[in-house]
Amino acid sequence: MPTSRSYRDSCGIARALDVVGERWALLVVRELLFTPQRFSELRRALPHVSSNLLADRLRELEHNGVIRRRQAPAEGPRVYELTERGRKLEPILLALGDWGIDAPQPPPPTALSATSVLIFLRGAARPDPAAPPTTCRLELDGRAWTVRLASGRVEVQPGEPATAAASLRADPKALSALLTDPATLATACADGSVAVVGDLSAIDQLLNAVSDPWPSGAQTTTSQ
DSSP, X not given: OOOOOOOOOOSHHHHHHHHHOSTTHHHHHHHTSSSOEEHHHHHHHSTTSOHHHHHHHHHHHHHTTSEEEEOOSSSSXXXXXXOHHHHTTHHHHHHHHHHHTTSOOOOSSOOOOHHHHHHHHHHHOOOOTTSOOEEEEEEETTEXXXXXXXXTEEEEEESOOSSOSEEEEEOHHHHHHHHHOGGGHHXXXXXXXXXXXXXXXXXXXXXXXXXXXXXXXXXXXXXX
């Protein structure tokens, strides 16, 4: 059953926290920002939450109209996705992430999901607006993503690109390290922590769009 806990405060902030203030609730919303996910995928992205607690949060978020379940296109378990009301939490989550970037790192072992790295990539990348459009394929934790740089903008979409200049396969922590220091790409390829197929310069362009931001203030977008 959904939780009956409440701050019993009529302020809109308190009422919002009645809905999404429980532990793990906002991280579930974070994981659904780019694409619907199955229970097992959410469990993998949030390894420090128990299955029972995750199930509780999903029931509560569904009860409160933040997420919904639907049948996946392929056979198998249903997926969870954000409702229109749930998607309105995106700018709040992004602002919270900006606020929390200076907070101390938690003690190990720590988790880092593919969604987290993609949110950072989308928000921090400032590609050269004069550069030709470039599409890259990223494979993170076994799922493919399409990242397109064009006209100073960055688009992140789930799924395989129609065409791509290059493909990079890595785990989220390895990609995060590359975004922090793109000069380590050759070393990461050599030691097998990442794999690149195709035009290496396209991956360099993507990584350096984050590490050396353009001062013109290029915009970023999410494509649904």
